[in-house]
Amino acid sequence: MGTFNTYRWRSRADPVNALWPLVPALLDDEVISSWLVRCALAQGCEPTTLAADVWPDLRLWSLDPDREFSERQLTALSERSGISVDALRASTLMPWQHKMTGSACFPKGVAAWFLCLGTRNRRRCGGLQYCPQCFAQETPHYLLQNRFAWHTACPIHHVGLLDHCEQCHAPLCPHLNGPPTLDLGRCHRCGYELGMATPELVLEGALRFQVATDDLFNGASHRYGLCRLALVEWLTLAKWMLSVLRAGGRTHGTCTDDFFSELGVSPDGLSRPITGLAFEYLSPEERGRLLSDVWSMIGVGPERLIAAAKRDHVRPSLLIPRKNPLPDSLADLSSVLQECRHKQVSQNHVDKPRSPDSVLMRWNRLLRKFER
Ligand SMILES: [Zn+2]
Ligand SMILES: [Zn+2]
Known part of the structure; x- marks a missing residue:
C-alpha cells in the first residue's frame, strides 16, 4: 500500500428530521x-x-x-x-x-x-x-x-x-x-x-499527478521550473501537455521521437486512445497512461522542454494549441517555434484517403455507443 495522503473532499452528513422514512447518511466524499x-x-x-x-x-x-x-x-x-x-x-x-x-x-x-x-x-x-x-x-x-x-x-x-x-x-x-x-x-x-473484480495495475506517475492535483484544491502550489503553479495554471499546463502527447501519438517522426525521449516519454509508448475521443471520455487506463507521461514532462521542467523543441526543430503545430494560448509557464516556447517555422519547408496539402488508424478509431467509437 502506498504512503499517499488522501484529500478529503467532503465530510459525512447525517439526516435530521427527514420526511422520508429511511434516509442513509451521505458518506464521506460520496457523490x-x-x-x-x-x-x-x-x-x-x-x-x-x-x-x-x-x-x-x-x-x-x-x-x-x-x-x-x-x-x-x-x-x-x-x-x-x-x-x-x-x-x-x-x-x-x-x-x-x-x-x-x-x-x-x-x-x-x-x-x-x-x-x-x-x-x-x-x-x-x-x-x-x-x-x-x-x-x-x-x-x-x-x-x-x-x-x-x-x-x-x-x-x-x-x-x-x-x-x-x-x-x-x-x-x-x-x-x-x-x-x-x-x-x-x-x-x-x-x-x-x-x-x-480484479483491479487494474496502478501507474505510479499517474497516481503522483493525481495526488499532486488534489493538493492544489487546498490552496497549495507546485513548482514547475522557476514558476509556482496554483490549481488553474497547473491544470492549464497539464491540458497543454495532454494535447501535445495526443498529437505526438498521431504522428511519429525522428524529431518528435527525440523530443519526447528528452521529456521522459517513450515514443513507442505514446498512447493512442482507441476511440480518439476527448480526454474526459477515456477509460481510466487510457487516462492513466497519458497522465503518467504528463507527470514525466512536468518533472523535466520548462527549460529542457524548450531546449529540446529548438534542438529537434519540432514543428509548431505539435506544440501550439489550436484553441487556447500557451500556458504562461511556457510563454518563451512561442518565439522558439517562430524560428523553427521559418526553417520549415512549406508543404502542399493533398487530399488523401483516411489512414487505417483513423478508420479503426471511428469503428471503436461506434462500438462504444453500442455498449450503452
Ligand atoms: Zn455486469
Ligand atoms: Zn480503494
Whole structure:
C-alpha cells in the first residue's frame, strides 16, 4: 500500500428530521447521485420514482445528475431527506467546477476535467469509476473523485480504478438498479459483485499527478521550473501537455521521437486512445497512461522542454494549441517555434484517403455507443 495522503473532499452528513422514512447518511466524499440511488433503494423504490417525488419536472437520470442543482431544487431535496442544503451542494460537482473555472455553471457537453457520462436517455457510455477493494470493504458507494478525469487510481489501496463491470463490460449505471436490490454492490445488468473484480495495475506517475492535483484544491502550489503553479495554471499546463502527447501519438517522426525521449516519454509508448475521443471520455487506463507521461514532462521542467523543441526543430503545430494560448509557464516556447517555422519547408496539402488508424478509431467509437 502506498504512503499517499488522501484529500478529503467532503465530510459525512447525517439526516435530521427527514420526511422520508429511511434516509442513509451521505458518506464521506460520496457523490450526490450515488446517495440518491441508495436513498431510493432504502425506500424500496426506483431512483426515477424518488427523483420524480422531489423534482416532478426534471428528468434527472437523463442528464448528468452530479452537475447542477438550483438552490430551490436543493431545498426541496433537503426538506425530504433531512440532509442540509450545504452538505447536498458540496456533494455535487459545482464547488469543484467553481474552484477550477471561477463559475459553478457547466458548459453544454464536455466540461474540462470532469468525466463525461455519454448519456442517452438513461443509458450511459461511461463517466463513473470505482475501486473494487473499496467496494468490497465498505458500504458500496461512488465518490466525488470518481467523477474527476485526473483520478485513475485509488490512493488507499494503490490500485487502478475500473469504469465497467468486469463480467459483462457494461458501463457503471447504478441508477438502473431498483428493488429488490438493496445496495450498489452489484452490476445493474448482470448482477456481478463489483467488489470481486480484479483491479487494474496502478501507474505510479499517474497516481503522483493525481495526488499532486488534489493538493492544489487546498490552496497549495507546485513548482514547475522557476514558476509556482496554483490549481488553474497547473491544470492549464497539464491540458497543454495532454494535447501535445495526443498529437505526438498521431504522428511519429525522428524529431518528435527525440523530443519526447528528452521529456521522459517513450515514443513507442505514446498512447493512442482507441476511440480518439476527448480526454474526459477515456477509460481510466487510457487516462492513466497519458497522465503518467504528463507527470514525466512536468518533472523535466520548462527549460529542457524548450531546449529540446529548438534542438529537434519540432514543428509548431505539435506544440501550439489550436484553441487556447500557451500556458504562461511556457510563454518563451512561442518565439522558439517562430524560428523553427521559418526553417520549415512549406508543404502542399493533398487530399488523401483516411489512414487505417483513423478508420479503426471511428469503428471503436461506434462500438462504444453500442455498449450503452
Ligand atoms: Zn480503494
Ligand atoms: Zn455486469
